Amino acid sequence: MAINGIKGFNDILPGEVRKWRHVEETARRVFEIYGFCEIRVPVLEKTELFARSIGDATDIVEKEMYSFTDKGGNGVTLRPEGTAGVIRSFIEHKLHVADPVAKLYYLGPMFRYERPQKGRYRQFHQIGVEVAGVSDPKIDAQVLTMLCHFFAELGLTEPHLQINSLGCHECRPGYREKLQKFLHDRLDALCDDCRRRYVTNPLRALDCKAAGCREATASAPSVLDHLCPGCDEHFSRTRAGLEAAGTPYEINPRMVRGLDYYTRTTFELVTGLLGAQSAVAAGGRYDRLIEELGGPSLPGIGFAMGVERVVLLLGDTDFGVRPDLFIAFHGDAAGNEAFRLMCRLQRLGVSVEMDYEGKSLKSQMRRADKFGARHTLILGEDELARGMAVIKEMDSGVQREVALDPENINMLLAPGSGAGDMRKEQQ
């Protein structure tokens, strides 16, 4: 019996990898325009780090972590998200000393023990960014604008930005209490889950999908009406920043985030195309997290996007690359020469394919077509004897005889041959 992979841990096969790389490369390119630097941190951290940052009572920490005891008896966990590790590293290496503002991005696998479904896997991948050291709402607007820029760059215009403010430790408790009172009078109308949430996390009732809860909470007090002056100003200046940047958004006062560390600005990039998984990217401000993890008292803001979800949105877009040249040959001597030529050309940076087995010319041509080779070089005994070869442009079918010389052939393959040339697009 063959051994299969683990549930929720997926292979990313060659065809898909191209799409993944396109996403990753686009992220790097866009984020670096905005001055972000990549940071790479381990996938394994002390369990305590996540318990303290994400929140002890959250589902992630309570039941979704891949935690175990290593051989030295330490409690360790496969990271369920990226922020905690990045902030830990930021603090540990005192990055704020060298530069009071840190703009970082990361990408890599995260792990959560959940039941897999569309757009959700046990090993999944996130690309995220974190900014530490700026409390001005200009950075909120900047981060959101960059996120939207990234999606626009991928040609994904359907996901739209929703923002909200959760207030801070000053104003949130008051609002929470008020909301709880409001819900108290309508407990009968709420679903079972919301009755439970009433105690644990009343804010959650606001974005419940159940019709009854939607109705019951229709006239619920809004967080935005209960922000303290500081948070209120932060929110309106964030909005002004978005408008200045020309970044479209909508306000969703019912949006709630699952991690405990969020304060003030929170946001999601939502899509209607991924079934139950509507959030493609999400994040928010975490003004107390760095200090709570033992670092300096610095504010922070960040987001993470689910790469699988982004890739799903990209659909069947083909990112395949076409070889520059396929070399077909006829006869043993020509076969040897074809191989020599292929090696020379590859050394010159030309992507070349050939058929190693020496099948029929027809079969080789078919293969050249399948690869989508831009040109095919045909080398037979008689051409070889004259030091020549036939080169055929596959898209047009035009062919001509050329001298059998790597430098010469390399020149002939150079761009400028018109339609179907993909080199420019790949720059």
Added chain:
RNA sequence: GUGGCUGUGGUGAAGCGGUUAACACAAACGACUGUGACUCGUUCAUCCGUGGGUUCGAAUCCCAUCAGCCACCCCA
């Protein structure tokens, strides 16, 4: 952790108790002047997720099990 749906070749699938397990795509080879795309031909599941059971006989019925998918919870 809970619920629903589905399991036939590389893929999409027909089949509904007795068939050589259809068809299409993909793939390989070949025909059409040593040259691809169109056309044509040939090949490609001794087997229907796995294990039991019912039956003269099962891919087709029953049970178990495993896997996948989707949804809830929660989240990217």
